[in-house]
Amino acid sequence: MNTDIHRLLDEAFAGVDMTAEARELKEEVRANLMARTDELESTGSSPAAAARRAIEELGPIEDLLGSPVASKTPSIAELHARNKVRPKPGFVVRTTLLSLAAAGAITVAVLMAFEVIDGGPSGVVALGVAAAAALGFVTADSLRQETTTNYAMPIGRAVGWGVATFAIIASLAAFAGFATDSDAVPLAIVGGALALAALGLFSWLGATQTNRHKAWVQQQSHHQAYGQATRFETDIAAASRFGIYSGVVWLVGIGAAIGLAIAFAWWWSLVVLGVCTVITMLILAKMLYAPEPAKDADK
Amino acid sequence: MTETDAFAADLLRGNTDTIVLGVLRRADNYGFEIHKTIREAAGGDHEIKEATLYATYRRLEKDGLVESYWGDESQGGRRKYYRITDAGRAVYRARVSAWVATRRIIDTLLDVKDK
Numbered sequence: 001m002n003t004d005i006h007r008l009l010d011e012a013f014a015g016v017d018m019t020a021e022a023r024e025l026k027e028e029v030r031a032n033l034m035a036r037t038d039e040l041e042s043t044g045s046s047p048a049a050a051a052r053r054a055i056e057e058l059g060p061i062e063d064l065l066g067s068p069v070a071s072k073t074p075s076i077a078e079l080h081a082r083n084k085v086r087p088k089p090g091f092v093v094r095t096t097l098l099s100l101a102a103a104g105a106i107t108v109a110v111l112m113a114f115e116v117i118d119g120g121p122s123g124v125v126a127l128g129v130a131a132a133a134a135l136g137f138v139t140a141d142s143l144r145q146e147t148t149t150n151y152a153m154p155i156g157r158a159v160g161w162g163v164a165t166f167a168i169i170a171s172l173a174a175f176a177g178f179a180t181d182s183d184a185v186p187l188a189i190v191g192g193a194l195a196l197a198a199l200g201l202f203s204w205l206g207a208t209q210t211n212r213h214k215a216w217v218q219q220q221s222h223h224q225a226y227g228q229a230t231r232f233e234t235d236i237a238a239a240s241r242f243g244i245y246s247g248v249v250w251l252v253g254i255g256a257a258i259g260l261a262i263a264f265a266w267w268w269s270l271v272v273l274g275v276c277t278v279i280t281m282l283i284l285a286k287m288l289y290a291p292e293p294a295k296d297a298d299k
Numbered sequence: 300m301t302e303t304d305a306f307a308a309d310l311l312r313g314n315t316d317t318i319v320l321g322v323l324r325r326a327d328n329y330g331f332e333i334h335k336t337i338r339e340a341a342g343g344d345h346e347i348k349e350a351t352l353y354a355t356y357r358r359l360e361k362d363g364l365v366e367s368y369w370g371d372e373s374q375g376g377r378r379k380y381y382r383i384t385d386a387g388r389a390v391y392r393a394r395v396s397a398w399v400a401t402r403r404i405i406d407t408l409l410d411v412k413d414k
Binding site: 025027028029030031032033034035036039064146150152153154157209211212217 | 329330331332334335348349350353354361362363364366370372376377378379382383384385386387388389390
């Protein structure tokens with residue numbers, strides 16, 4: 001291994017103020033220089049000459065570090081106005097129409113499930129799947145739009161979110177059909193499979209998600225370290241309270257589900273678990289996005 | 300460097316951000332390999348300086364167009380890899396279409412007739 005590179009790198013960085021950024025840059029440069037000297041040595045340079053040449057190619061370290069741009073920082077409102085992207089009229093119209101259609105289909109499907117309107121399980125499932133398709137399309141379509149703060153999502157990923165949304169709503173439709181007619185066991189199986197597929201897809205999409213924010217939003221979050229961080233990252237107590245609350249909700253829910261399943265019929269447990277999911281989501285929304293406690297103001 | 304070379308180098312340098320995004324679009328990569336890819340494509344004559352590239356990585360990362368992570372090499376220095384983000388892909392696509400449109404205009408104005 002070429003050891004000259006470490007000495008030359010130390011010399012090059014001598015006199016540089018070793019901030020965290022400079023240290024990180026030095027390590028990045030080190031690995032790149034080692035790869036470059038290996039390449040030069042493979043073409044016949046001596047180790048010492050290769051190391052010297054690699055360092056020379058790099059140029060002065062001050063150039064690499066650059067100088068931070070100091071300027072007056074505009075307010076969020078100004079930045080927002082400057083970067084404003086208006087939604088496309090066509091997108092607004094089709095989203096509104098599809099949402100209305102989906103809401104109508106869901107309303108009729110619920111009335112059918114409670115046998116206020118005739119339709120049976122097939123009617124419930126058909127309307128539910130139609131609503132799922134509409135909302136899935138709306139999801140993918142929205143993610144494809146460039147907004148004031150975000151770039152349009154790549155098409156494959158946007159379609160993925162749309163499909164996952166479709167699958168989760170369609171699984172609810174299948175379960176609703178099954179609840180209407182408990183002889184239709186295939187519906188429960190299809191519903192379960194769709195729900196699992198949706199959860200898998202959501203997890204994968206969530207885990208592989210990368211930045212989609214525009215540069216001005218990114219910089220804004222650098223300026224205010226707390227501005228964009230979620231509450232659970234800055235307030236551990238809130239995170240653990242959320243854990244306790246949802247634990248209690250689910251314990252009570254599972255107990256109630258078992259009780260109802262024994263006392264009445266087992267599909268009642270699905271209703272209870274659905275309610276538990278909704279409550280958990282509401283607690284999450286309430287706690288995760290709660291305003292910052294005032295104690296941060298005097299820091 | 301002749302005046303023609305300087306003109307070509309300027310054109311290349313003006314598109315450094317997009318070029319780096321284009322290299323990263325194929326796969327995550329680290330500084331040496333990114334530089335090498337550009338060096339080989341440019342044929343050695345008008346290459347983009349390493350110092351320029353380091354500044355570019357930092358700017359792209361600050362703007363959220365790329366993300367970085369350290370590799371797990373067991374020997375030698377650990378490499379800092381860069382990965383393009385969804386925002387980076389969106390910017391890349393917008394820049395490429397701007398480039399294609401501009402190239403057509405310049406070709407027309409300069410009366411270029413190859414192919």
